[in-house]
Amino acid sequence: MTFRQVSELVKLRIGIMIAATAVTGYAAVADELRTAPALLLALAMLLGSGAAALFNHVCDRDIDRLMSRTRARPLATGLVRPADALGLAGLLMATAMTVAVLAFNWVVALHLFLGAFVYGIVYTVWLKRRTWLNIVVGGAAGSFAVLAGAAAVEPTRWLLPALLAVTLFLWTPSHFWSLAILLADDYRAARVPMLPVVAGIGRTAWAILFNSVLLVASSLAPWLLGVAGPAYAIAAGAAGLLLLGLxxxxxxxxxxxxxxxxFAASIPYLLVLFAGIVVDRHW
Structure with missing residues (x-):
């Protein structure tokens, strides 16, 4: 496999987002930000995310061939063998778990594994081709990243990380359903029951709005419960109003x-929440 093929198969951009999510969880409970633990945490999460992405590519190679966006992926074209991809996935996951246990504790490793399991097995294998709820349940995969980051500091400090995990869980449908509207023809061709295929664009748009109302409300819960301060509240409130307007x-x-x-606004929205937590806790 070439470096370009590997970087595509591990979904590097998603991995970077997962790593940033974990570091945010770390920052949410740490009394002091330290570079070395943050980098080790990011590395473990990046490797674990890459392993799950490789498994996803192997499972989805048949439907990837049917969609214009994905038909050039290395496994869909046959440039990479499934056995090679699965071998690399196993190596990445084993390395990620080892780093998590040795650098932190078994709770971090457990959350890392659960995130990969939900994405690889629950979402990809079980739900993706069966129900429009696939991305709703599958959204839990990202929530485990913030819990892993918090557990790297202190596994028993759970309230703020748990609230952030709920926000991440609710963020995924609003983010992904917007993308699914853009890719509705592809999903229809591959017979993947994403919400726009099942319910149409209009109903999906209202579902996004309803979900985002819950998302923005959940994002303000840390401030309302007194575990986050005004800096975070301002960031969450301003970003939330912009997202709801769109x-x-x-x-x-x-x-x-x-x-x-x-879709384009949903990623900066999440980054603003991350920045708001870091600024609120450490500046």
Whole structure:
């Protein structure tokens, strides 16, 4: 496998987001930010995410061939053998678990494993081809990253990380359903029951808005419960209002253009929440 093929198979951009999520969980409970633990945590999560992504590619290689966005992926084209991808996935996961246990504790390793398991088995194998709820349940995969980051400091300090995990869980449908509107034709061709395929773009747009109301409410819970301060509240409130405004525009005028804007805004929204936690806790 070439470096380019590996970087595509491990879904590097998603891995970086997972690593950032874990570091945010670390920052949420740490009294002092230290570079070495944060980097080791990010490495473990990046490796674990890469392993889960490789497994996802192996399982989805048949439907990847049917979608214009994915038909050039290395496993879909046959440039990489499934056995080689699975071997690399096993190596990455074993390394990630080893780093998590040796550098931190078994709770971090458990959360890392559970995140990969939910994405690889629960989402990819069990739900993706069966129900439109696939991404709703599968969204729990990202939540384990923030719990792993918090456990790297102190596994018993659970309230703020748990609230952030709920927010991450609710973020995934709003983020992914916007993308699914853009890719509805691809999913329809591959017979994957994503919400826009099952319910249409209009109903999906309203589902995004409803979900985001819950998302923004959950994002303010740390401030309302007194475990986050005004800096975080301002960041969460301002970002939430912008996201809801875009969601409402999409619900009123459903279409690909506004779906693209909603998808593009969802990632900065999450990064603003991450930054708000770090600033609130450490500056």
């Amino acid at each position: 969601n409402l525009a999409l619900a009123l005028r459903p279409g690909r253009k506004l779906a693209g804007w909603n």
